[in-house]
Amino acid sequence: MSKHDYFMKSIVFTCLFVVLISSCNSSSDGENLLNSPTDKVTLKVLNEEYSIDFRLGIVCDELKIFEVLQNEFSKLKTREDLINYYKTLPPYFSPKYSSMIDNGERIFSRVEYMLAQECFDENCNSKIRYKVLQLVVNKQKAKWNDENYIMPSCAHKTGVFLMAVILAREKSNSSKIFIDSTNLQKALLSLSSDEFISKDFNDLIIESSEILLINSKDF
Numbered sequence: 001m002s003k004h005d006y007f008m009k010s011i012v013f014t015c016l017f018v019v020l021i022s023s024c025n026s027s028s029d030g031e032n033l034l035n036s037p038t039d040k041v042t043l044k045v046l047n048e049e050y051s052i053d054f055r056l057g058i059v060c061d062e063l064k065i066f067e068v069l070q071n072e073f074s075k076l077k078t079r080e081d082l083i084n085y086y087k088t089l090p091p092y093f094s095p096k097y098s099s100m101i102d103n104g105e106r107i108f109s110r111v112e113y114m115l116a117q118e119c120f121d122e123n124c125n126s127k128i129r130y131k132v133l134q135l136v137v138n139k140q141k142a143k144w145n146d147e148n149y150i151m152p153s154c155a156h157k158t159g160v161f162l163m164a165v166i167l168a169r170e171k172s173n174s175s176k177i178f179i180d181s182t183n184l185q186k187a188l189l190s191l192s193s194d195e196f197i198s199k200d201f202n203d204l205i206i207e208s209s210e211i212l213l214i215n216s217k218d219f
Helices: 003-031 067-073 079-088 103-120 126-143 154-173 181-188 199-214
Strands: 040-045 048-053
Touching (some): 040 154, 048 181, 103 126, 126 154, 126 199, 181 199
């Protein structure tokens, strides 16, 4: 083998090695949970622009105190981990008590908040979003099954917000109109608002989500 051939083969091997390492790093980074955004962002869908507010209002202020719940999430490293963990969570709120004081509700709400961050990511594909959407629809219905709750909770807001984020992200991928812009915008700002979620508005977002799921080709 000539020096020239050896030199060329060395260059090719080095390039392949760099590409392989970059690919592995990229794959690894893609699996990590984002934990962002946490502020107000803008999303342009077709010819419309939406404000999505990931900040927490007074109703969900308790979610900022995250250290006490850290052990619950220490093993959740990837998006799939988070989704699977969400599947195991029942909306276990005590009847006749506000779920605002229920530590289980804090965990539930935090997971839905994190899922909203994940589903907002432009690299999150539609199949994953639809999977999460079906889960949150079922769990959101269960949150309202007991009419003995004294007041609505943060979990009502995070469920509506999560559905709304997915509806906004998937709006350009659907040929069917499943929600009007005014109500979608309201839902996207609901998390930071100090207003509670009404049953009627909750049902509207659920209905819109079910229309999207039924008419989705990717689900």
